Amino acid sequence: MERPGPSGVTGSDASGPDPQLAVTMGFTGFGKKARTFDLEAMFEQTRRTAVERSRKTLEAREKEEEMNREKELRRQSEDLEPTSSGSNVARDCSKSSSRDTSSSESEASSESSDDELIGPPLPLKMAEEPVNHMEEDILGPLPPPLGEDVEEEEDDDDDDDSEEEENPVQKIPDSHEITLKHGTKTVSALGLDPSGARLVTGGYDYDVKFWDFAGMDASFKAFRSLQPCECHQIKSLQYSNTGDMILVVSGSSQAKVIDRDGFEVMECIKGDQYIVDMANTKGHTAMLHTGSWHPKIKGEFMTCSNDATVRTWEVENPKKQKSVFKPRTMQGKKVIPTTCTYSRDGNLIAAACQNGSIQIWDRNLTVHPKFHYKQAHDPGTDTSCVTFSYDGNVLASRGGDDTLKLWDIRQFNKPLFSASGLPTMFPMTDCCFSPDDKLIVTGTSVQRGCGSGKLVFFERRTFQRVYEIDITDASVVRCLWHPKLNQIMVGTGNGLAKVYYDPNKSQRGAKLCVVKTQRKAKQAETLTQDYIITPHALPMFREPRQRSTRKQLEKDRLDPLKSHKPEPPVAGPGRGGRVGTHGGTLSSYIVKNIALDKTDDSNPREAILRHAKAAEDNPYWVSPAYSKTQPKTMFAQVESDDEEAKNEPEWKKRKI
8 A cells, every 4th residue: 555645645646846845945856866877878979979960071071172172173174175075074974973972882882982983984985185185284183182282381480480480589579669768877676567658757757758659759768757766766567457557666665656646645664673573564674676566456555675574455445554574584584675576366466585595485484595506696686676477487686696597486496597698787687588589688787888788588497698789888677578579679788778679570569650740839939949939039129239338337326216316314303205214293202212221331330429428328138137247337538649758668768
């Protein structure tokens, strides 16, 4: 006997889902059995379907090729044969096509039909020898040479491509150049926005200049110049990944962010330099070295400083850094980072330090570095640049020990390659990768008047020095290879910014402003040179030239206005409407006669003894206080000359 289901229904009805239970449990599929899948059967079915589709596609392609070949033969035979022979060929072609379309025939039958077409029948009907030669030429040897030519052309193209791939020097855009005059001092910073429309340069003269390739003409003038950090040298400039902000790093301890037009967006806060642990301060406390934007996250950037820290910031929060990385030696002592950068995916932070080490952190773990190579470059030399390749596996470092080294971060125990003999005298000499990741570029420094600075190209695979460009008679400090424009920007030690490009290999950028003629400002000035601009240039308004001082004084003496004697001040109460010296009021009279009475007694002793008799007769201030103890006053009497002579001793009188 069948047991009733949950709803009181027996038999097959009990196997169905209960609607009340489905509502209670919250899903409609309650009570159904799970579907089972046979993977082997599914794979077998998929394989069969793929084989069947491939076979149908191959058959359709063969039929299409056969039809095209028959049409070509038919057209050629109609041109060469008479009408009767053309009809026979058409009939034979129709027969062969009907045989080909039948599903029972295989490829062997199609070959036999071709033999019937191009073989015995036609030579018997056509007696003319040239026609046979033409048919032999057309039907026999022509199709293979066509295929061979195509294959040869493809082989040639492949060889050319392989030659270009094997020789990346041909991709260097150095056939043309333009020079942008930044100033007279070193161009120490370069920045190009992601679209390649604007270039920004900074130098030791504290100036930041903006260059717009689309708005410039052949005069190559900057459209804006400013000093965002006042009296501090510009060390690094970089556009954000969106191109709407520029990170400005100078010699101060506070980095700035400005927009595309040069207006300040934010300024980082300065930390407390009296706190020992730099992680507890809100910002840098010493001079900055460089900075870099995060390649993926908008508004996040990084700076490194002489306070032995690397700090990450957010544009929305300028009052405190986001995180602090503290480079340390193997003994745990502080060490100053000289340069820093993000990896291409933004997950790693790399910094090179003054002790010659390169340290790489995970962006989310600030305590211990993920990779630490302690002798990447010579200790005491400032490593000026570290940069990641576009594939993110290779790191290039430009050392202050005149070397360029290549590292694989997957095996960060020794450098892959090292190149020496690359002199550098600037703490911001950098290096970069080519857009195809096959070349590495860096610049060299020279003393003034001792040669020319060069841009040196190394092949990444072999690290051979494959190419050089002589830039100018000064050091090459900055280099930048833009991937979208395929143009190379160079900053030099004599205040120049050069742009190298190739009209065929480069895009936009410098090509936009080179084709524009210079504005005709000088021509407008030449037109107005014949006209009088100021009225004082006319002879009637021109003042006579002064020939002699004596003659001018004599001439001024005869002039009643210039030689008029000023009137002396009025003494007394005043007359003629002029006010007197002291006025006519009572206050002025008192000031004149009483308050300003400066009677000076020549003998101060007599001035004091003048009041002696009055003080003796009527003592009031001091004498009553000392009346009982004060002795009697006795003044010395002055003897006359006769009395002195009487009192002289005898020996003096005899001597006289």
